[in-house]
Amino acid sequence: MSGYYKRKKEYGNSQWALVWMKLGENKFAMFSFWMIIVVILIAVFAPVLAPYDYAAQDYDNIMVTPNAQHPFGTDQFGRDILSRIIYGSRYTVIIGFGTMTGACLMGIPLGIFAAYYPKLDNPIMRFLEIFSNIPDMPLLMCLVIIMGTSLKNLLICLILYYTPSFARIARAKVLTLRNEEYVEASIALGASDGRILLHHILPNSLAPIIVQFTLSTGGSILEAAALSYIGLGIQPPEPEWGLMISQGRQFLSTYWYYSIIPGLCIVFLTYILNYVGDGLRDALDPRLNH
Amino acid sequence: MLRYIIKRLIYMVITLLATVVFLFTLMEFVPGDPALVVLGEGATEENIVAIHKELKLDDPYIVRLTRYIGNLIQGDMGNSYKTRQPIAPALFARLPLTMTIAVWGIIVGTIIGLIAGVVSAVKQYSLFDRILTFISLFGASAPSFWLAMLFVLIFTLKLGWLPATGSYTLKHWILPVATIGLQASATITRMTRSSMLEVIRQDYVRTARAKGQTQFKVVISHGLRNAFIPILTVICTRINGYLGGTVLVESVFAIPGLGNYVLDGVKTMDTPVVLSGVVFICFMCTIVTFLTDMAYAFIDPRIKSTYGFGVKRARKRAGLVAKATEGGNV
Amino acid sequence: MRENELLSIENLEIKYILRRSTVNAVNGISFTINKGERVGLVGETGAGKTTTALSILKLIPEPPGKITNGKIMLGGRNLMETSEKEMRKIRGNDVSMVFQDPMTSLSPVMTVGDQIMEVVLLHNDMSKSEAALRAREMLELVGIPGERYAEYPHQFSGGMKQRVLIAIALACNPKLLIADEPTSALDVTIQAQVLELIAELREKFNMSLLLITHDLGVVSETCDRIMIMYAGRIVESGPVRTVYKNMQHPYTIGLFNSLPRLDIDTDRLEPIKGMMPDPANLPAGCAFHQRCPQADERCAQELPPLTEMENGHCIACFHAIDKERSDG
Numbered sequence: 001m002s003g004y005y006k007r008k009k010e011y012g013n014s015q016w017a018l019v020w021m022k023l024g025e026n027k028f029a030m031f032s033f034w035m036i037i038v039v040i041l042i043a044v045f046a047p048v049l050a051p052y053d054y055a056a057q058d059y060d061n062i063m064v065t066p067n068a069q070h071p072f073g074t075d076q077f078g079r080d081i082l083s084r085i086i087y088g089s090r091y092t093v094i095i096g097f098g099t100m101t102g103a104c105l106m107g108i109p110l111g112i113f114a115a116y117y118p119k120l121d122n123p124i125m126r127f128l129e130i131f132s133n134i135p136d137m138p139l140l141m142c143l144v145i146i147m148g149t150s151l152k153n154l155l156i157c158l159i160l161y162y163t164p165s166f167a168r169i170a171r172a173k174v175l176t177l178r179n180e181e182y183v184e185a186s187i188a189l190g191a192s193d194g195r196i197l198l199h200h201i202l203p204n205s206l207a208p209i210i211v212q213f214t215l216s217t218g219g220s221i222l223e224a225a226a227l228s229y230i231g232l233g234i235q236p237p238e239p240e241w242g243l244m245i246s247q248g249r250q251f252l253s254t255y256w257y258y259s260i261i262p263g264l265c266i267v268f269l270t271y272i273l274n275y276v277g278d279g280l281r282d283a284l285d286p287r288l289n290h
Numbered sequence: 291m292l293r294y295i296i297k298r299l300i301y302m303v304i305t306l307l308a309t310v311v312f313l314f315t316l317m318e319f320v321p322g323d324p325a326l327v328v329l330g331e332g333a334t335e336e337n338i339v340a341i342h343k344e345l346k347l348d349d350p351y352i353v354r355l356t357r358y359i360g361n362l363i364q365g366d367m368g369n370s371y372k373t374r375q376p377i378a379p380a381l382f383a384r385l386p387l388t389m390t391i392a393v394w395g396i397i398v399g400t401i402i403g404l405i406a407g408v409v410s411a412v413k414q415y416s417l418f419d420r421i422l423t424f425i426s427l428f429g430a431s432a433p434s435f436w437l438a439m440l441f442v443l444i445f446t447l448k449l450g451w452l453p454a455t456g457s458y459t460l461k462h463w464i465l466p467v468a469t470i471g472l473q474a475s476a477t478i479t480r481m482t483r484s485s486m487l488e489v490i491r492q493d494y495v496r497t498a499r500a501k502g503q504t505q506f507k508v509v510i511s512h513g514l515r516n517a518f519i520p521i522l523t524v525i526c527t528r529i530n531g532y533l534g535g536t537v538l539v540e541s542v543f544a545i546p547g548l549g550n551y552v553l554d555g556v557k558t559m560d561t562p563v564v565l566s567g568v569v570f571i572c573f574m575c576t577i578v579t580f581l582t583d584m585a586y587a588f589i590d591p592r593i594k595s596t597y598g599f600g601v602k603r604a605r606k607r608a609g610l611v612a613k614a615t616e617g618g619n620v
Numbered sequence: 621m622r623e624n625e626l627l628s629i630e631n632l633e634i635k636y637i638l639r640r641s642t643v644n645a646v647n648g649i650s651f652t653i654n655k656g657e658r659v660g661l662v663g664e665t666g667a668g669k670t671t672t673a674l675s676i677l678k679l680i681p682e683p684p685g686k687i688t689n690g691k692i693m694l695g696g697r698n699l700m701e702t703s704e705k706e707m708r709k710i711r712g713n714d715v716s717m718v719f720q721d722p723m724t725s726l727s728p729v730m731t732v733g734d735q736i737m738e739v740v741l742l743h744n745d746m747s748k749s750e751a752a753l754r755a756r757e758m759l760e761l762v763g764i765p766g767e768r769y770a771e772y773p774h775q776f777s778g779g780m781k782q783r784v785l786i787a788i789a790l791a792c793n794p795k796l797l798i799a800d801e802p803t804s805a806l807d808v809t810i811q812a813q814v815l816e817l818i819a820e821l822r823e824k825f826n827m828s829l830l831l832i833t834h835d836l837g838v839v840s841e842t843c844d845r846i847m848i849m850y851a852g853r854i855v856e857s858g859p860v861r862t863v864y865k866n867m868q869h870p871y872t873i874g875l876f877n878s879l880p881r882l883d884i885d886t887d888r889l890e891p892i893k894g895m896m897p898d899p900a901n902l903p904a905g906c907a908f909h910q911r912c913p914q915a916d917e918r919c920a921q922e923l924p925p926l927t928e929m930e931n932g933h934c935i936a937c938f939h940a941i942d943k944e945r946s947d948g
Binding site: 492493494496497498499500501502503504505512515516589590591592594595602604605607608609610 | 677679704707708709710711712713716717719721724725726727728729730731733734737738739742743748749752753755756766767769770771772773774775785788
């Protein structure tokens with residue numbers, strides 16, 4: 001209890017300052033957070049960081065084992081694997097964060113409308129229920145067969161897949177918040193629906209949405225890699241990590257690092273995203289405040 | 291009990307029907323003429339017309355939908371465009387392979403996950419807990435196909451202990467089951483741990499200890515029993531997740547299972563195969579969900595007391611049976 | 621050990637060792653409870669009452685909690701040296717406890733009858749059906765129809781749940797019942813019923829009672845002796861009548877003044893100024909000196925010992941002791 005008050009004194013009353021502070025207490029969560037920033041920076045500055053062009057083929061250096069020139073070796077076309085991984089981070093970052101941003105933008109309004117307008121509630125939620133009743137890969141396969149394979153279509157598929165979960169969180173949060181005294185008080189004061197949404201509901205539903213965002217980013221990265229792996233996602237010659245795992249498969253016995261390294265990159269990124277997500281969930285849990 | 295089962299069954303059928311309608315409608319948006327898929331490139335105009343007639347492709351949407359559902363109820367899932375063979379037998383032939391791995395993987399994963407999660411929660415912040423937390427988060431963060439490849443690399447290619455592909459003896463099952471099991475146990479461990487951590491801080495656990503109950507029984511019969519509902523949900527999601535993602539592990543171990551069949555359909559634009567394959571997977575997932583609902587009935591006191599199971603035995607023990615039969619449900 | 625003594629606690633110290641700080645929950649308290657005696661332990665939230673009670677059953681969550689010093693004797697046995705296995709035989713059998721919040725103190729997935737049966741089975745050599753019958757009797761004893769044996773806690777109201785918890789606590793005829801604020805989570809109308817039930821059953825089973833509460837009125841009705849606890853120490857104790865008639869410690873006086881009274885016409889109540897000190901950071905000297913109107917330098921430096929005055933009335937305040945001595 002004392003720690004809580006001390007922290008409150010140091011960081012003021014802002015909930016987010018407190019959350020940041022609590023996340024900071026978990027050293028590895030903080031490290032993970034900064035590593036996510038680093039990965040995003042790598043994706044942004046890929047052309048500067050990559051020692052070679054990701055598509056440059058060099059037939060004199062095919063399947064080179066890791067050495068000083070090629071720290072992760074080269075592939076069957078003599079392309080530098082390190083450079084491909086650096087460029088590949090762009091796909092992963094775009095897919096991971098793009099999916100979640102899109103799913104938030106679609107799902108949150110849907111959920112809020114469903115909760116706010118009881119007439120819309122049943123149709124919207126039933127439809128989303130059917131949608132989320134279909135397991136992820138089959139649904140994505142159905143969408144891919146309709147839309148074909150490209151980065152844009154992959155993004156659309158994943159956004160559609162993740163929309164229901166955000167809608168459900170937003171709806172549940174609005175339904176519980178609407179019965180809170182302070183929201184009832186502002187309704188009694190004659191506040192408009194829009195004002196209540198913006199000033200009371202949205203700020204207070206952010207916590208579970210942020211947690212879901214972080215945890216699902218990892219999930220969507222895994223889905224995208226899986227789709228690319230079975231040939232329904234990003235197509236060759238693009239350097240997507242899941243695709244690289246698939247391409248390296250035939251060389252597993254001799255050049256194992258070709259498949260294993262991109263996989264490690266996926267694991268690393270998903271791991272730190274999940275870790276930050278877990279940390280945020282704990283930090284945002286008001287029951288653990290004391 | 292019967293009332294509950296019937297209620298869940300009706301709900302299951304409605305969901306399934308809605309899913310079929312949804313998927314069928316979705317498939318309407320597949321671009322291109324199906325006749326071209328059947329005939330391949332360079333088909334003549336007459337052949338295309340003939341195929342349209344043969345497959346009744348020009349009927350209105352609603353007619354085709356009702357026909358599809360009608361056939362589905364009779365166990366006919368239509369024919370593949372590519373092979374012109376019926377889909378249902380092909381799916382059923384592949385089912386045992388997929389299910390063997392799924393069932394064993396989930397059993398192994400559940401056992402490991404429950405034990406690990408409970409120990410981890412009871413010994414929170416111990417070295418064991420930290421190591422386990424790391425492994426389970428790793429398992430939840432790794433793509434299943436990559437994990438499968440890692441196993442193949444280590445146990446088949448480097449150590450030469452286990453085969454990766456080939457005819458199905460016990461040895462061949464180990465790696466696929468281990469892959470599924472590790473992934474399942476990772477999520478189950480995580481859920482068990484967090485659910486148990488919440489439960490063992492509850493007042494009723496203290497009450498049980500104040501009764502003089504042993505630590506083990508407090509943890510199991512008061513802790514785990516109360517923590518089990520979210521764990522059960524995760525187990526169900528895991529099974530459904532695997533049934534959906536079966537294609538990934540199947541592709542690494544070259545198992546001709548359900549997933550590979552549907553994937554081939556997607557690659558060749560064979561819409562009926564994809565539609566029926568996905569419907570079939572959804573059907574199995576719905577059954578799993580139904581079974582999970584049945585399992586809830588044995589642990590959730592709200593369902594129990596509403597529908598009156600488990601109550602009879604307790605009443606009998608307390609010598610209240612005569613009244614129970616008179617009054618029906620309490 | 622005196623013949624009549626059931627429980628004696630000597631110089632008990634309990635700390636919660638957290639990462640950032642050490643919370644001094646109980647700081648050297650000593651008291652005894654005689655056979656058949658009813659003792660009230662009064663203090664505000666955070667004074668260490670529940671921690672004291674849990675230590676008697678050795679149920680302090682460990683870590684972070686730790687009994688750092690002291691002795692707990694129960695019927696001639698030193699509980700500090702008793703093994704966990706032996707403790708299990710004591711819990712629920714010799715000493716049992718009714719907890720504060722009945723809403724959360726029953727397992728939601730077991731029928732109430734089975735929860736009573738559990739404790740009966742643990743401490744008696746009985747078959748399941750005998751234990752179930754005993755559980756049913758206990759339900760009826762606390763005023764719940766036996767037919768409700770097979771119902772789940774969510775089908776019961778708060779007051780009914782507390783009755784079930786009392787049935788669990790009394791099912792094995794304990795020698796000492798600890799009731800930790802048994803009524804504070806209940807509706808006012810139910811509170812009196814539950815207290816009456818506890819008093820009635822205590823009489824019937826001839827148990828000792830340690831009643832923890834922050835309600836001075838409850839103590840005056842149900843207890844023989846009262847102990848007032850502040851910041852982990854007992855500041856005043858003695859027979860209820862003596863203490864109520866002649867309260868000496870400024871904290872006790874403050875507590876009484878903050879209660880509304882029917883017999884005296886006052887315009888406003890006088891709350892005690894300030895807050896209880898942070899138990900992780902207790903001041904030197906008397907823990908109450910920062911809020912005490914009489915405090916002087918000595919109070920800020922020296923810890924006043926709990927000193928017996930007359931008829932078992934003990935006070936831990938320099939000023940009160942001096943006054944009493946000069947009067948006497």
